[in-house]
Amino acid sequence: DIQMTQSPSSLSASVGDRVTISCRASQRISSYLNWYQHKPGNAPKLLIYGASRLQSGVPSRFSGSGSGTDFTLTISNLQPEDFATYYCQQSHTTPMFTFGQGTKLDIK
Amino acid sequence: QVTLKESGPVLVKPTETLTLTCTVSGFSLNNTMMGVSWIRQPPGKALEWLAHIFSNGDKSYSTSLKNRLTISSDSSKSQVVLTMTNMDPVDTGTYYCARSRPFTWYYEFDFWGQGTLVTVSS
DSSP states (O other), X not given: OOOEEEEOSEEEEOTTOOEEEEEEESSOOTTOEEEEXXXXXXXXXXXXXXXXXXXXXXXXXXXXXXXTTEEEEEEOSOOGGGOSXXXXXXXXXXXXXXXXXXXXXXXX | OOEEEEEOOSEEOTTOOEEEEEEEESSOTTSTTOEEEEXXXXXXXXXXXXXXXXXXXXXXXXXXXXXXEEEEEETTTTEEEEEEOSOOGGGOEEEEEEEEOTTSSSOOEEEEOOOEEEEEOO
């Protein structure tokens, strides 16, 4: 099975900051990498699919990059509503999927 | 619009079998390349993918849980059902169903249900 490792596990930042979250796959997954935002009590929300494709309706301050085994989610100009937990998920081995362990982003 | 809604018991006893139903609307489970997954989140822990079913009947299961899981769908009822046998307190958590978007080739989960909290306790 493909393992997904996110770093850091937690991150503190301020409104207006730029943050990056990393996700590494245990084997090459091309661009089959998706990112989600999850807030307590809510359903996870798709942000980025195919490593770099912005989901419709998601603000352009969110961006994704990477291919192969190393991927990055970048949030520019952090807004108060961006404080949440972020997950990467691989879909290279569809119909089997794997999530990363999550990165909790909180206010400094 | 597309919606998914999970339903099932709030409380189950250890060793019992859990049956969860995901009722979808706004799309057909028969559509080409349509798929639905079950995903769970134990309290304070990460999302964990459990099982997936495609409209062509293809199914897959988490390697660590495959002996306990069964996924099925009934397109006439617009429902996807997950059963998990031999429940244990460590299976306590919120269970989500989510749609994998067809035709983008990345099978991202574009719509999710709100989740249902299942507690395993005697």
